[in-house]
Amino acid sequence: MRVFTPVSCAALLALSCATPQLGDKELPPRPASLRAAFEQMPAPASARLRVLSDNVDAWVARWRLIESAERSVDVQYFIVEPDAFGMSLLGLLCEKANAGVKVRLMVDSRGTAALSRTWMGVDWLQELVRAGAEVRVYNPVERNVANVIASGDLRAVAASNHDKLIIVDKQGAVSGGRNISRDYLSDVRDHPTAFIDMDVFIEGEAAGRSLTEAFASELHGPKAKKIAKDAGTDDRDGLLLAAAAMRLWLTDPAFTDVELAALDTDEERDALALVYEGGVVGGLDHIPTDKTRALAREVARQLARLPRLRGALHRPVPPISAEGESVRMLDTHSSWGPTQRNRVNENLLAAVQAAEREVVIQSPYFVLTERGIRALREAAARGVQVTILTNSPTSSDSPITQAAFLKQWPRLLAEIGTARLFVVGEQRLMHAKVGVMDGVLSFVGSYNLDPLSAGVNGEVVTAVWSEEFAARERSLIIGKTEEKPPNVYEYLIERHADGAPVLEGGAPVVRFGPEQHCDPEAIAKVKEMEPLLELLAPLI
Template identity: 25%
Template sequence: MKLKWNAGNRIELLENGEEYFPRVFAAIAAARREVVIETFILFDDPVGQQLHAVLLEVARRGVQVDLTVDGYGSPDLTPEFIGALTDAGVRLHVYDPRPRLLGLRYNLVRRMHRKIVVIDGETAFIGGINFSEDHLLSSGPESKQDYAVQVHGPVVAQLHGFVHQVLAPVRSALMGWVRQGFRRAPKVAPVQLPAAGEAHAALVTRDNERHTNDIERCYRMAIRTARREIVIANAYFFPGFRLLRDLRRAARRGVDVHLILQGEPDMAIVRIGARLLYHSLVKDGVHVHEYCRRPLHGKVAVVDGEWATVGSSNLDPLSLSLNLEANLLIRDTGFAAELRRRLQRLIDNECREMAHDALPKRTMWRYLTSAVAFHLLRHFPSWADALPRDGKFVRSFIGRRQVDIPPEALRQVER
């Protein structure tokens, strides 16, 4: 794994939909040439309709728009919703668009879970926030606590090149290349953007070919080199055995380790899985805080007040071993201090710490389930390779045309 660090960036933290959506919609509305969006979830709700409206506006005045959604995360977009976009010139791409089976979604693994927006190759957004109303506090007690960043500066060129590389097989298919045999996705020529701030930043991604564990390795490197403090807020926490071991070792050597996890999860199994790990973590000195105000959806971390990450990757088997993910790594004391301050606010006001006396008793059943969990974590990455890969990977809606991009073409991007 070779990270490309870019100096001279300005990175602004955005918390929840209240801060994120106005920034994104305003930036899209000001686009001059191009808008590229990848999102796991797009719903036909008030937020999705706002995105729909601004994309129609810019597409009708000649801005090229590519919108990629996931077939599992965005399963219910109506023909009217899609048709209006494509009639305006938006190119809509659906990753793994499998139909329901007996009314159920069964394409559970290897999802396109990234959340990236790049505008004119000059402004970018990346994080964990989807285009859905449940990221707004006004949606009620089930609204999600989450984070993203707005980025200006040289690292935007790295994000821009990445999203174009992902789209290359689609363009190849439209040009008839699929009929002639699959080709490696061409690289986009790097663009030099002027410095906009003082932050160093790097894009790190996870795929199912060459970059299978890059995000996990970046987390582990930061944990192993931590000297004073680690703060991780992560919605779905059931990480690999080695990452857990690194956290426990960091706490034992005197690093102040804090985990902010779900206390009011959107799926009950999330808390059940995480709680299997609490005893061993707390025993070694890790501070485990359950966020209890509403469902936590964030995927962020701060180490030693210098290193931070914001992105789409959870610390669970799906994100670390199966899904397509993207995180931004950030080295900037000002940004790290702001993220750390906001996480401390959660700890102080909206979390309960799972101290020894607050943990459930260690019954024989819990010992057995914990042992099974640890063995699962140790071996899951190798088991994941046996899970299904194929299917119709991308269906693109280009005007009135539908173009299916097979797995072999898409995998050129991951090599």
């Protein structure tokens, strides 16, 4: 999910594209094979993996993992919203810190603005510090404005830690595309615009150590501000009640179809919420503060509107998708991180260069750098089939990124001769970031195929060498592309009989694109961003 203003987004696209590492069209040497490309990736490990494609399963996996912690919990998210999911997560971390578990949390200042800024909700983070946790905010706004003035580089404002990561006892982890909010973790039947996303559950000591090292390197970097304990009123009860309400909701029996049908009005849901509020508040041995009571009431109200989340802890654990397979944990620091480490860009490019049969890509934001275009163009010339799934103006939450995509996609189809391009047509963001090469090498993580991930933000990606895991990931992507309109559309350009693109004025002629299926208002909103792209074209 993007949280930037149009101006800052455009500036970031321009600045990141202007980075020499991204603008230089030279590619790394082509590996001898795809396996060789994988073997040259850092931090080898073996792990047991589970695919988390269902939103509710993804939340339950996080809850179970943190509850199992005995020694340490490390949590790093771009977005933690102050809703039922975010506040209950803070409450669960508070429980663990109270119990003596080492808890470390880092959130991004821009993605988690409502909880991390001094004039907004930082007091809830301070309650977690009061419980004994270490809490840091990445690139806080009050610092990065000064950095821009000092350096003249707008990336100082924009650089984010985009990781989505939970690590427990340095051996179990959840990583992928989901942040912490109802948009990412709700059943679509309860929240019709809930996102389509992907995570992976990772079990293994070596993988856990690699992720812990990646987490710690930015946690203790110069751009992470440590949150101090507040000397004011102790309001930890609010967080603890949020966790208690979530636990009760997850452990109570799931609703039957008849019970679900009866919860179809706000009056019925509010009545249920009062029962849960009373249940958790009644467990206190003292009168709660107004602030604590208000949080418990709001969490209960939100949970009552997510009826299919109730009883989710009784669900079976998702099956193992890979057992004892080779994995590599790839991470990047932001452009203003402690180092310029980037273990993702070159390894992704090398994998594309080494592919022999197929490259399947799923990315919510799809604006390729020149190096990315060249790598896919050369793969297509070798006969590699390229399949891309991304968002349309209807499903996307980023008009500026869509403006860049809409200007670029006809060129991509013209130059990458084997490419097929599919877009989501629903009013529901597709947020998963997945790649599958030759049915054996998979990438799952926080990394978007756009210049922000390539050159500005900190990211983390899990690379997996496993036919079983790749088959699972590929089937989810290809299955989505096979859905019919209006769920999914294929963008097409006109071609001659020999397959060469039809050009008009030097540009490919569009056969089917956004104008043929998107609401005119959605197209107009995207086109409003085009002047910004034109203004910044010399930099891009």
